[in-house]
Amino acid sequence: MSAVLEVKNLKKSFGGIQALKNVSFNVEQGEILGLIGPNGSGKSTFVNVVCGLYRPDAGKVLLKGDDVTGLEPPLAASRGIARTFQSSRPFLNLTVLDNVIVAALIDENRVDAAEKIALKTIKFTGLEQYVNTKSCNLPVEKRKRLDLCRALATKPSIMMLDEVMAGLNPKEMEEGIELLRLINQTGITIIFIEHVMKAVMALCHRVVVFNQGELLAEGEPQIVMKDERVVKAYLGGSYKPC
Amino acid sequence: MSKKMKYAVAGFFALLILAFPLLVDNPYIIHTFFMVFLFATMGLGWNLIGGYGAQLSLGHAAFFAVGAYTAVLFVVYKSITPFLGGVVGIVFAVILAIIIGLPSFRLRGPYFTLSTIAAAEIVRTLLLHFQDFTGGANGIPIPFKGENPLFLQFYSKAPYYYLALIMLIAVFLLLRFLEKSKIGRYLAAIREDQDAAESLGIKTHKVKMIALIISAAITAACGVLYAFTVGFIDPDSIAGLSLSIEIAVVVIVGGIGTLWGPIVGAGVVILLTELTNMYLGAMRSGASLMLYGLLLIIVILFKPQGLSALFRKKS
Amino acid sequence: MGRNGLTEFVPSRQEGGKGVDLNIFLQTSINGLMIGGVYALVAVGLTLIYGVMRIVNFAQGEFVMLGMYASWMLATFLKIGPYPGLFLVGLFMLGIGWLIFKTLINRVVGKPDEVAILLTLGLSTFLQNAILMIFGADYLTVQTTIKDAAFNMAGLSVPYARVIAFLVALLFVGLLSYLLAKTDLGRAMRASAESRDIAILLGINPKFIFTVAFGIGICMAGVAGVLLTPMFYVYPGIGTLFNTTAFVVVVLGGMGSVPGAFLGGLIIGILESLTGTYVSLDLAPIGTFMIFLIVLFLRPSGLFGRSVN
Numbered sequence: 079m080s081a082v083l084e085v086k087n088l089k090k091s092f093g094g095i096q097a098l099k100n101v102s103f104n105v106e107q108g109e110i111l112g113l114i115g116p117n118g119s120g121k122s123t124f125v126n127v128v129c130g131l132y133r134p135d136a137g138k139v140l141l142k143g144d145d146v147t148g149l150e151p152p153l154a155a156s157r158g159i160a161r162t163f164q165s166s167r168p169f170l171n172l173t174v175l176d177n178v179i180v181a182a183l184i185d186e187n188r189v190d191a192a193e194k195i196a197l198k199t200i201k202f203t204g205l206e207q208y209v210n211t212k213s214c215n216l217p218v219e220k221r222k223r224l225d226l227c228r229a230l231a232t233k234p235s236i237m238m239l240d241e242v243m244a245g246l247n248p249k250e251m252e253e254g255i256e257l258l259r260l261i262n263q264t265g266i267t268i269i270f271i272e273h274v275m276k277a278v279m280a281l282c283h284r285v286v287v288f289n290q291g292e293l294l295a296e297g298e299p300q301i302v303m304k305d306e307r308v309v310k311a312y313l314g315g316s317y318k319p320c
Numbered sequence: 321m322s323k324k325m326k327y328a329v330a331g332f333f334a335l336l337i338l339a340f341p342l343l344v345d346n347p348y349i350i351h352t353f354f355m356v357f358l359f360a361t362m363g364l365g366w367n368l369i370g371g372y373g374a375q376l377s378l379g380h381a382a383f384f385a386v387g388a389y390t391a392v393l394f395v396v397y398k399s400i401t402p403f404l405g406g407v408v409g410i411v412f413a414v415i416l417a418i419i420i421g422l423p424s425f426r427l428r429g430p431y432f433t434l435s436t437i438a439a440a441e442i443v444r445t446l447l448l449h450f451q452d453f454t455g456g457a458n459g460i461p462i463p464f465k466g467e468n469p470l471f472l473q474f475y476s477k478a479p480y481y482y483l484a485l486i487m488l489i490a491v492f493l494l495l496r497f498l499e500k501s502k503i504g505r506y507l508a509a510i511r512e513d514q515d516a517a518e519s520l521g522i523k524t525h526k527v528k529m530i531a532l533i534i535s536a537a538i539t540a541a542c543g544v545l546y547a548f549t550v551g552f553i554d555p556d557s558i559a560g561l562s563l564s565i566e567i568a569v570v571v572i573v574g575g576i577g578t579l580w581g582p583i584v585g586a587g588v589v590i591l592l593t594e595l596t597n598m599y600l601g602a603m604r605s606g607a608s609l610m611l612y613g614l615l616l617i618i619v620i621l622f623k624p625q626g627l628s629a630l631f632r633k634k635s
Numbered sequence: 636m637g638r639n640g641l642t643e644f645v646p647s648r649q650e651g652g653k654g655v656d657l658n659i660f661l662q663t664s665i666n667g668l669m670i671g672g673v674y675a676l677v678a679v680g681l682t683l684i685y686g687v688m689r690i691v692n693f694a695q696g697e698f699v700m701l702g703m704y705a706s707w708m709l710a711t712f713l714k715i716g717p718y719p720g721l722f723l724v725g726l727f728m729l730g731i732g733w734l735i736f737k738t739l740i741n742r743v744v745g746k747p748d749e750v751a752i753l754l755t756l757g758l759s760t761f762l763q764n765a766i767l768m769i770f771g772a773d774y775l776t777v778q779t780t781i782k783d784a785a786f787n788m789a790g791l792s793v794p795y796a797r798v799i800a801f802l803v804a805l806l807f808v809g810l811l812s813y814l815l816a817k818t819d820l821g822r823a824m825r826a827s828a829e830s831r832d833i834a835i836l837l838g839i840n841p842k843f844i845f846t847v848a849f850g851i852g853i854c855m856a857g858v859a860g861v862l863l864t865p866m867f868y869v870y871p872g873i874g875t876l877f878n879t880t881a882f883v884v885v886v887l888g889g890m891g892s893v894p895g896a897f898l899g900g901l902i903i904g905i906l907e908s909l910t911g912t913y914v915s916l917d918l919a920p921i922g923t924f925m926i927f928l929i930v931l932f933l934r935p936s937g938l939f940g941r942s943v944n
Contacts (some may be wrong), residue, residue, distance in 0.1 A: 129519065155521035163519075169512035180509045183502050184521035192502075232520055376749050378756070423932040430691045430748050431931060434882055438924040441879060445920050561875065565760055572753060606767035606871075613761030620754045621742055 363582025379436025387540025459554025671904020696878025702860025728857030889940020
């Protein structure tokens with residue numbers, strides 16, 4: 079399997095704080111990679127750097143071999159890097175359909191063609207009954223789904239999801255997990271920042287652990303989660319396995 | 321009201337508007353409606369960047385003046401028809417728009433607004449300064465040498481009325497098309513959430529720039545028409561902050577970001593202005609501008625969506 | 636009458652190109668510095684209001700104008716000159732500031748920038764034209780005992796009026812800086828400027844802080860107006876001039892930074908004066924705007940401001 083995303087020696091600091099110290103790893107084509115770690119470990123910064131919101135101080139990001147380091151967000155998106163935000167950000171005064179049409183226009187110049195793609199994507203993500211609902215009238219769980227739907231409509235190679243499971247009840251989470259599996263099956267690579275371990279275990283092929291801006295561990299979820307260093311990072315060093 | 325009734329009423333009003341100059345003899349009244357159409361058109365143009373794009377411009381007078389002065393100077397110095405001179409004026413206005421937009425679209429906050437004010441003031445100051453060429457503070461009159469359609473010279477006010485009406489309809493249709501087009505949808509997305517829009521591949525600077533360019537072109541064209549209708553232009557009247565404010569007020573009062581807003585707003589504001597001028601006679605310009613200020617305050621505080629929100633059935 | 640209603644003598648452009656005469660350069664610079672102090676005063680008020688409550692006050696210039704008219708009225712009807720009347724006008728403007736904040740500004744705090752811009756724009760238009768209707772468009776003057784008298788030394792002539800304006804402006808800015816740095820109220824204002832949420836958590840009542848900050852900002856504009864009356868004609872449109880200049884200064888200095896606004900005011904004052912003398916009197920505003928656009932292009936956060944993106 080080839081790497082769809084290669085991250086090499088990424089560094090980023092804000093003022094005096096080093097959010098990313100020297101991060102290097104690869105993301106394989108078609109996998110769901112979990113990105114976990116305690117709060118403040120640099121996960122969101124990482125996503126923001128890859129999708130272009132921040133420029134890294136040093137290091138490279140390669141997408142399918144092409145250098146995309148520091149590309150501004152719109153350009154990163156047209157290359158195939160999609161992301162969702164921590165709190166859902168639909169275009170509130172627009173309907174679900176209009177929201178997704180905006181996304182689908184990334185590759186289309188004609189609105190009717192974009193509309194067709196939008197409708198297909200809306201169906202795929204299970205939002206048909208909300209097609210003409212203004213997104214400000216959607217409940218939180220559906221808004222998150224809309225975020226996913228929009229990102230999907232931009233025909234990405236890789237989707238970076240920032241805590242998409244937060245605040246969902248068990249049933250909604252099951253449905254979310256199922257949807258992400260479906261998305262992954264279409265060939266889209268997913269980077270999955272999550273705190274909800276159940277979802278991580280259920281979905282991720284591999285997991286990468288951040289701690290204080292550095293890569294702490296890498297590997298299959300079950301193995302990594304038992305790693306003593308990882309446990310210590312989460313619990314602050316006072317945990318002793320019995 | 322049934323649909324048939326609605327079409328009948330609309331048709332009646334359309335007929336009335338079309339036949340108006342033939343029914344009414346008073347040039348002052350015809351001119352007032354001319355101004356309504358002109359401001360409605362300018363309002364629609366402003367709305368593209370100010371309403372749909374959510375970038376508040378207080379410098380649109382610059383585009384108006386650039387269009388007007390270019391066309392007038394071409395006539396006065398080179399005897400070239402305003403149909404050509406106006407096109408050149410529009411090109412200049414577009415260049416000015418690019419100069420303004422390039423640095424300020426990168427920034428958030430009120431910086432864009434301040435840039436537009438600075439740009440308009442620079443235009444006005446330059447027009448005043450090069451007085452040998454532009455007539456300075458005294459302005460330029462357009463010498464009337466008899467009826468000449470090619471040079472937009474008519475005895476009656478009616479042709480100007482119809483020209484303004486045609487322009488209004490054209491711009492209205494343009495905006496209606498743009499609203500649902502890729503550009504219009506991208507603008508709406510940017511207005512709603514710029515960061516989310518960028519994450520979906522929208523090049524926000526480019527989109528805002530296109531909106532500003534179209535807006536500038538429309539405003540410049542209005543400047544050309546105005547100049548030849550009134551027959552006289554001077555920097556303080558047409559390149560001043562007051563005009564920029566008037567354009568913005570028309571849209572905000574009528575309903576920012578809506579298609580009918582500028583039209584409703586133009587009607588309301590111009591009519592109120594004329595009434596105020598009629599009753600407060602000698603204090604002319606002060607009274608109407610004071611009214612603008614008051615209207616702006618009231619609308620912002622109590623009905624920020626503007627008056628056309630009152631006509632909308634669902635929210 | 637000189638540029639924009641200036642009533643006193645302004646050194647004219649050197650014939651035959653850029654003046655090598657050091658005297659003209661110094662004279663121009665000092666004149667500019669003095670008036671720069673007043674610009675600084677107006678701008679500091681503006682930047683304070685923005686810094687503490689994030690309101691862009693487009694009517695700041697109009698409050699300068701109001702200060703001028705208040706001063707004129709005191710002089711005309713009560714025979715109180717601008718300098719003796721300064722304190723009274725200052726108090727009056729504090730009251731106006733309180734009133735405007737309570738009735739208008741308070742309702743839009745926390746809303747997007749555009750709302751405040753439009754509201755204060757409406758206020759500015761309203762005030763300017765209300766004054767026009769009440770007082771007419773006539774250019775009024777305020778007589779002072781020190782009219783046209785000047786310090787003369789080393790070949791330079793600096794009018795008393797300018798020096799007093801500069802010094803009083805300096806005093807007010809100094810007082811404000813002291814307030815901000817050393818008093819609880821000032822600290823509360825700075826906290827509020829840094830972060831609304833934290834300020835509230837610290838038990839600071841934002842509404843009170845905002846009212847005071849706004850009042851001070853308006854007062855400074857009004858006082859600036861009084862200081863300007865011996866030098867400028869008083870007419871309804873004079874506010875616009877100072878408004879635009881104040882905004883350029885604030886952007887140059889960094890929005891929300893008091894030292895920035897102060898320094899920026901002096902710089903703009905000098906630059907404008909130099910442009911007026913060496914380029915052309917009526918092109919002086921262009922110099923100011925050019926600076927504004929250059930700052931926006933190169934360093935939008937200004938001299939002392941925080942990053943703008």
